[in-house]
Amino acid sequence: MEHDTLLVKNVQSGKMKFDHEAENILFQKYYPRIRLKLQFRLHDDQDSIDDLTHEIAIELLHSLRNGNYDPSKATIGSYLNGIINHKLISYFKKRAQGKTSSIDDTADEGLIVLPRITENMDNEKLIQCLRHHLPKLRQNYREVFLLYYHDGFSVKQIAEHLGRSSLTIANEKFQALKILRKKCIIK
Structure with a gap:
């Protein structure tokens, strides 16, 4: 350093x-x-x-x-x-x-990649489920989830960006993931 x-x-x-x-x-x-x-x-x-x-x-x-x-x-x-x-x-x-198709027609280009929890799930089904359930999340959960998994920001960077504590951001990320797991992950 x-x-x-x-x-x-x-x-x-x-x-x-x-x-x-x-x-x-x-x-x-x-x-x-x-x-x-x-x-x-x-x-x-x-x-x-x-x-x-x-x-x-x-x-x-x-x-x-x-x-x-x-x-x-x-x-x-x-x-x-x-x-x-x-x-x-x-x-x-x-x-x-550069593409003329709608977002619903696109594959997983630039979309969220969930670690480990999605290994056994078909990618198309996961994308459809996320498209369906992400808008239903509380705004703060959705915002943190997208900044973390889609944009690649760290918890600390999100906390600085949103003006909240790292602990709050980590909890919101956890809650969003917990909700989406229940809705989208088939065991």
Whole structure:
């Protein structure tokens, strides 16, 4: 962590000539993490994964050079997750705009992925069930559920974003998941 902060300071040194060695170390460290997160979200779309990985890595380095990252506000990992999430949101929006079908006709593109609890359930049935029951959840449960599972925010990030405590967010996420499990998961 301290090593990353030192590298970031070297990149943000304010000199005309940036510390390319520090950039290279950061690039080599975070490039695999970016790629892994994109592979998890985009599955087998290798061309998009390659393109977005490069875009995100370059955006991170440009952002560091321009002084947009403030180490006192977030870790470099959290900052990078923000960049990744914004790029993914833009990617899914562009991809959705390019299609003429309605949301009900689309498959699981960019939709919620529930961990472990859905292993034995048909994906189509799960998507239909979620589409049916998500709007019926209390607004705060639905909002937290979507921010966590769809947008990939951490509990802490959601708490900061919504101005609530992390404990409240964790409880709301748990309650939403509990309700959806009862409605959608067939044992």
